[in-house]
Amino acid sequence: MSRLNSVVDTTSTEHKANRAAMLDKLAEIEAEHAKAVAGGGDKYVERHRKRGKLLVRERIELLLDQDSPFLELSPLAAWGTDYKVGASVVTGIGVVEGVECLISGSDPTVKGGASNPWTTRKSFRAADIAAQNRLPTINLVESGGADLPTQKEIFIPGGRIFRDITRASAAGCPTVALVFGNSTAGGAYLPGMSDYVVMVKERAKVFLGGPPLVKMATGEESDDESLGGAEMHARTSGLADYLAVDEEDAIRIGRRIVARLNWRKQGPVPASDYGEPLYDAEDLLGIVPTDLKVPFDPRDVIARVVDGSDFDEFKPLYGTSLVTGWAQVHGYPVGILANARGVLFSEESQKAAQFIQLANQIDTPLLFLHNTTGYMVGREYEQGGIIKHGAMMINAVSNSKVPHISVLMGASYGAGHYGMCGRAYDPRFLFAWPSAKSAVMGPQQLAGVLSIVARQAAASRGQEYNEEHDAAMRTMVENQIEAESLPMFLSGMLYDDGIIDPRDTRTVLGMSLSAIHNGPVGGVGNAGGFGVFRM
Incomplete structure (x- = not known):
């Protein structure tokens, strides 16, 4: 075995300062996340509870298998805007009856769960994750539809939500709607297009137009129940497949639906005999310097994330500003590309391109650990072909067929962000540490x-x-x-899937890799019609 020898002095002044700075950043992020958890605030939470209803995160907790984790996605969406942090919807991946599912739940304490422009963007990202990783989707529905004052930003793109539901079904990824309250106007198509629909008796209301709109449009007098109540849809229209007596019963039925999906993962099973890292994850808090111009050794991170701290480094003596090699995380094989000294030169670019081809040849997912200021500039490097070599690396990343995961640990600037598989290059998941920064430079x-x-x-x-x-x-x-x-700004823009505590990196990667393996994990087999090029 090629166990890493990581020597991190946790008693040094530098490590203590880095740790203190990281903890301060984590406290800031936790305070912002608390705003999302608070939903619409005490007044609207209390009103919701008086109606005998569960909060969205309580619904999710009951839906998940007991003691199983929930990987929440984009929790700080809409941060820094005029909308509530979290964008009035909770999305994430959780295990239901042993099946990993993409779960999306409207937060009815925020404007009745109405969708604003950030709600749609967050929902689009969740749908992409479900599609790319072949995950069943469970929608917890209670929404008044579009936030009408912002309809010009929602109506046209918002139709994609319904398109994604039907495409998921066509791709063999079941969709389940548990309707706890209103699902009106365009929102009625969410259960209308789902494979399975559960409605809560006397609570669920699903109609294209409510009584006031029907009165204005047709002159017809009607009431909520006869127009779109749960019993009507279960007994008359047939829109509801199951009629639940209360919220807990709806969640129970939802779990039974998933239990009967006969779901099987298509990717390779992980190794079962892996060991934990030899080094303490707590050390990760002090590894990234407060000044990102100061380099750090990514092997110290890798040693605290991969199984048994076992890492087979590829080309260790060539292009040393980029560390590449093979490892396992929770039994899943991965190829790792990690920035060592920030700048990417021609040698690093060629090394990366070859390594990415090798990973595709053997169907191994890639993990990118970012801390780069970009590709090297200057006369010598331009004459040496840095543009074409950088393009070679970006080309390899763009056309790689194996799943990618990116973690922004420190800087992620310029085209280096692209070459290390930034958001525009469709990594299956992209997470950031609180220390991360990303911009054109x-x-x-x-x-x-x-x-x-x-x-x-x-x-x-x-x-x-x-x-x-x-x-x-x-x-x-x-x-x-x-x-x-800063990561909170970028997370608010949905440029990452969440800011994570460095100590949770291994767990988050393990959950992401497990989700990825719901679908086939394949590269291009023969590097795209050619053998692997020697770079």
Whole structure:
């Protein structure tokens, strides 16, 4: 075995400072997550409870197998906007009757569960995850439909939600709707297009138009129950497959539906004889420096994440700013690409391209651990072909067929973000540590570039350059880019699937890999019609 020898001095001043900074960031993130958990606030939570209803996270907890974890996705969606943190919907992956499912639940304490523009974006991402990883979907429905003042941002793209449900069914991924309350207007199609529908007696209301709209449109007088009540849909329209007596009964029926799916994973089963890492995950809190310009050895992270701290490094003496190699996480084989000293040179790019081809040849998922400032610039490197070599790496990432997972540990700047499989390159999952930052380049570099351009423009016009204005501009730009590089901002924009505690990295990766293996895990077999190119 190739066990890593990781020597991290947890008693050093640097490690203690890094740890303290990371804990502070984790506390900030927890405070923001608490806002999502609080939903619409005490007033609306109390109103919901007085109606005898469970909160959305209570529904999810009852739905999941006892003591099984829930991998919540995009919990900080809409952070930094005028909408509630969490975007009025909870999404994630959990185990129901032994089956990993994508679970989505509206939060009725936030404007009655109405969908705003961020709700739709978060729902789209959840649907992508379900489709890419072949997961059954369970929707916990209680929503007043679209948030009408924002309809111009919802109506046109929002139709994709219903398209995704029907495509999931066509792909053999069952969809289940448990309807606890209102599901009106366009929302009526959510249960209408699901494979299985459970409605709660005297609570579920499903109609294209409620009594007021029917009155205005046709002149017909009607009431909620006769127009769209659960009993009517169970006995008359046939929209409801099951009539539940209460919420707990609906959840029980939902679990039985999943138990009868005869669900089988299509990916290889994990090894059962793996060991835990030899090093304490607690150490991960102090590994990333507070100043991301200071490099750290990603092997210290790998040693605390992979099975038995066992890592077979590939090309260890070549392109040393990028660590590549083979390992297992919770019994699942992975190929790892991890930035060691930030900058990617031609050697690292070629090494990565070859390694990615090898992973595809042997059907092994890839894990990207980000801490990069991007590809190297300068005359020597341009003449040496950094553009074509960087393009080679990005080409390999773009056309790789095995599943990818990305974790942003530190910096993830410029085209290095692309080469390391950033959001635009469709990793199955992308998570960030609280220490992560991502942007086109670092704040100081970006402000400096703008300053140089402005100086050159002033010189070309024969004007004197205003140094005071330059200093103010640089400060403003640096502050803006710094704010827009932080993980909470990026998570709010749905550019990651969640900010995770570094100590939970192994667990999160294990759950992600397990979800991925619901579908076939295959590369291109023969590297896309060619043998593996020697880079």
